[in-house]
Amino acid sequence: MIGRTAGPAMVDRRFAADAEAHRRDAPRFCPRCGGGLGGAGIVTEFWEADDRRFYCWCGGCGWAGEVTPSGPGVVGHEPEH
């Protein structure tokens, strides 16, 4: 039967590298209180254009915010003038 499923879903091996990158790069500590985010908080990763973003919540102090890895370079902007 096409639609029926049972038991936990299989890990999608096509994106194992993304899962590994998440485990490597997801922020581990709260930028405000320094508490661990892994156990007492939660970090959800999403994409916005080329940016990987981590929406974080710290269960220790209640801080919530987004962390965006920038790589070694930085990009400025030039408003129209």
Added chain:
Amino acid sequence: MLTAEQNDELTQVEAGTPMGEVLRRYWYPVAFTRELNEFPVKRVELLGEFFALWRSPSGRLGIVPEACPHRKASLAYGVVEADGIRCPYHGWVFDADGECTEQPAERENTAFQNRVKAQAGKVEEMGGLIWAYIGPMPAPELPRFDTYVMEGFRDIGWADLPCNYVQIMENAVDPHHVEFLHGRYFEFVGRHEGFTAPASFGKEHVKIGFTPFEWGIIKRRVLKGASEENDDWKVGHPLVFPYNMRVGGGGIHQMQIRVPINRTTTRFILYTVHSPDGYEHVEQPVIPDYEIPVYDKDGRHVTNYVEGQDIMAWVTQGAITDRTTEHLGRSDIGIAMLRKMFREQMDVVADGGDPLGTIREPHERIDLPCEKDKFHAGGAQFALDFCDMGSTRFSPMLDTIKKIHISAADKIAVEKAAADS
């Protein structure tokens, strides 16, 4: 994307797990009222545990774990008696408070009875449903949300789905899916099956927003051709934490209920009240319930109605979707917010507090914010599309419901014409 550990924690329902302990602070519908009228005891699975639910001849409701404390036979096969449920095996009796009141083969006046309390939960009836609370005492009040107590014509659709409830709840904070799953995909199915999908579901999203409030998260959208002054943004509709979503429009009020039966089974219930302006009371001695189709005879999902499309999307994600390899975008930010809310409430409960959306004050009715002019599609037209293109098409009351909406619209039109003349 989450780690495997976070996905595991988020999706657990069992006692002793952080999320399972959160879920045990809420009331759940575990039977239709008519079921206990037809037979007074029912086996119930909730949050991965089995229970015996019964109603005594006097009308008192009770729920206890299924296994008899004596030798573990099922109390769901018990004899319903005036003061409780009698185990079919050796006749021990447990009352609605879980006290063992009889041990027929044992000596009387011993402390033995006191050692074998059955850890009863609380049970109440509301709106044609039997509700149970199986968490720590004292139980909070059963929240009397508007849909369950308002005037109107009711029916209840349901299906048992082979997936974890969290992926269904994530759909409740995912506005964009509407224009594709219920818009473009619906059109595609309609083209091949020979029907016209409702145009209002395919409207393009311009803006989405999410606001936490005392019962969960209010979801808002601005659709193309509308503005922030339209109901879809100004009012929105709520995810009611942790397992409901309130929707409506066109004189229809609905609570979409997602009961975690166990970790990979969710009972999906569509509790619907038809109460358009101009509605005239219709007697309902019994509130009808009906099963909605999930699969066709070939095992494929039935996707030519709105909720069937949702069910397809939820179930095909897998029994517990693998969030370690998902790829969320900015448009999924409501999902990140919901996961944060689940995680927050785990801490609240671990610290001994009452989680979001529990209430301890007695009350008559809780009104939830919900848009009336859904998708700015017009009241009666939205209602008829809802009946023909949604799960209501499978309701045994379909004809009655359509007549209710048409006659109410006619009545309002006559009244308006009279007022204008």
